[in-house]
Amino acid sequence: MPQFYGTEIRSRLLLGTARYPSPAVLAEAVRRSGTDIVTVSLRRETAGGRQGGAFFELIRELGVRVLPNTAGCHSVSEAVLTAKMAREVFATDWIKLEVIGHHDTLQPDVFGLVEAARILTGEGFEVFPYTTDDLVVAERLLEAGCKVLMPWCAPIGSAMGPQNPVALRAMRAAFPDVPLIVDAGIGRPSHAATVMELGYDAVLLNTAVAGAADPAAMAEAFANAIEAGHLASGAGMLEPRDMAVPSTPVIGKAVFS
């Protein structure tokens, strides 16, 4: 299994915790997925409020590792402060770093991302950057101290699946030793299987499970697809060809006329 910052993971599926119909459904989906890493966030707590505490308790009971995010941050300073506050609450150096550059596409601001990554790694954070499939940006992130990369395959929540498999393949080839996680844009298990067949180490998804009619069943479906894609990536897949090739041997075939 791959290691993220020295921690060996048990599952190649990382699951988001947002947008489930209820906490009970979230808990069941996490269990059925087999994941050991879930993403979480921070938001303003109302005076006298207990919502954050209730959610925190639920996550603790699930016994999984948390990967806090900086979702919704549009500037370097916001993302850096949010990361520090997340470390305070969740007691982990891991941070899923998002610096959003565009309101409609939620495309990462890759310039701010690299800057924030450099600041945070300097302060001892272990940064999981939500990035694009741009190889130059990826190199800059590695130079900034990131040891894991998380390229999108389509805009967050779009469910479109891999829009640029060529770029994803190039990224895998360019960074054979860096753990690569496809984060964002996955809609269905076949999308997840496709990126795993390309040799990716893991998949992070949320809406595709949370928004399904039966999130727990979908979580298990994704886990199976991810494992199947991973197994296939190391098993030597056939290349497609234009013409048919008989699968049944023709040698020794009877001749009746």
Place this chain on the structure above:
Amino acid sequence: MKLTVNGEEHELPAATLADLLALLEYEGDWIATAVNGELVHGADRASHPLKDRDRIEVLSPMQGG
């Protein structure tokens, strides 16, 4: 003293960040605090003085993707 807490203005007699959290009935080990854009660790809240027009953020865990 005027203080902005999570974007809302309050008029409160809070000498320290810990006083403010007590006045507004925040509790639990799951909150994180920042004053004027800088993190204030839980252990430092009682010794962190507040002044007029400080901006305070109080965050807690939430579902995220």
